[in-house]
Amino acid sequence: EAQVTQNPRYLITVTGKKLTVTCSQNMNHEYMSWYRQDPGLGLRQIYYSMNVEVTDKGDVPEGYKVSRKEKRNFPLILESPSPNQTSLYFCASSKQRGTYEQYFGPGTRLTVT
Amino acid sequence: GQNIDQPTEMTATEGAIVQINCTYQTSGFNGLFWYQQHAGEAPTFLSYNVLDGLEEKGRFSSFLSRSKGYSYLLLKELQMKDSASYLCAVRGPSQAGTALIFGKGTTLSVSS
Numbered sequence: 001e002a003q004v005t006q007n008p009r010y011l012i013t014v015t016g017k018k019l020t021v022t023c024s025q026n027m028n029h030e031y032m033s034w035y036r037q038d039p040g041l042g043l044r045q046i047y048y049s050m051n052v053e054v055t056d057k058g059d060v061p062e063g064y065k066v067s068r069k070e071k072r073n074f075p076l077i078l079e080s081p082s083p084n085q086t087s088l089y090f091c092a093s094s095k096q097r098g099t100y101e102q103y104f105g106p107g108t109r110l111t112v113t
Numbered sequence: 114g115q116n117i118d119q120p121t122e123m124t125a126t127e128g129a130i131v132q133i134n135c136t137y138q139t140s141g142f143n144g145l146f147w148y149q150q151h152a153g154e155a156p157t158f159l160s161y162n163v164l165d166g167l168e169e170k171g172r173f174s175s176f177l178s179r180s181k182g183y184s185y186l187l188l189k190e191l192q193m194k195d196s197a198s199y200l201c202a203v204r205g206p207s208q209a210g211t212a213l214i215f216g217k218g219t220t221l222s223v224s225s
Contacts, residue, residue, distance in 0.1 A: 042217035043156070043200065090155060101146065102213065104155035
């Protein structure tokens with residue numbers, strides 16, 4: 001089954017404790033992206049990757065890091081999480097950046113206390 | 114600047130037709146997407162328009178006018194399961210890396 005998976009689905013952590021949210025897709029997609037979704041603000045892009053070893057900042061990259069060492073994986077790293085990073089996070093992939101639809105993962109609900 | 118506007122909430126009854134509008138102002142335009150998102154779930158793709166006109170797909174249709182910076186999503190024969198948030202998203206300039214700029218979404222409530 002073609003899908004985007006994320007782990008964990010739910011995470012409660014404390015300020016400053018480094019964490020990684022994994023994202024993996026099995027569709028051989030070139031383009032992958034991370035979004036956060038907050039009430040009243042909609043979906044905002046954090047980082048994206050056009051292919052292996054090619055990543056760039058989206059609209060709200062502060063406090064996040066990413067890497068793309070393999071085509072299928074695109075982990076999101078929070079080196080020192082803060083309460084303002086409490087949010088619902090979605091990973092997405094598409095065949096290429098252009099007109100192709102994006103497939104979203106199930107989401108990761110992160111709470112930073 | 115980049116701006117996408119949609120109504121925050123709409124209500125309708127089963128069997129009715131509802132139109133969700135989206136207006137956009139972006140520094141470039143390379144297509145407009147509509148996504149459906151049920152509460153607590155991931156967005157799922159509904160439609161894509163890049164040329165002016167109406168695209169029909171079953172009970173859902175999407176319209177685009179590039180000169181007016183305007184799109185709408187039309188849902189016919191509404192069902193309870195159509196209660197969800199509907200996200201309008203614009204693909205910006207091709208030279209920019211950001212794929213999609215999302216509106217804040219329209220929450221549609223369908224009642225019996």
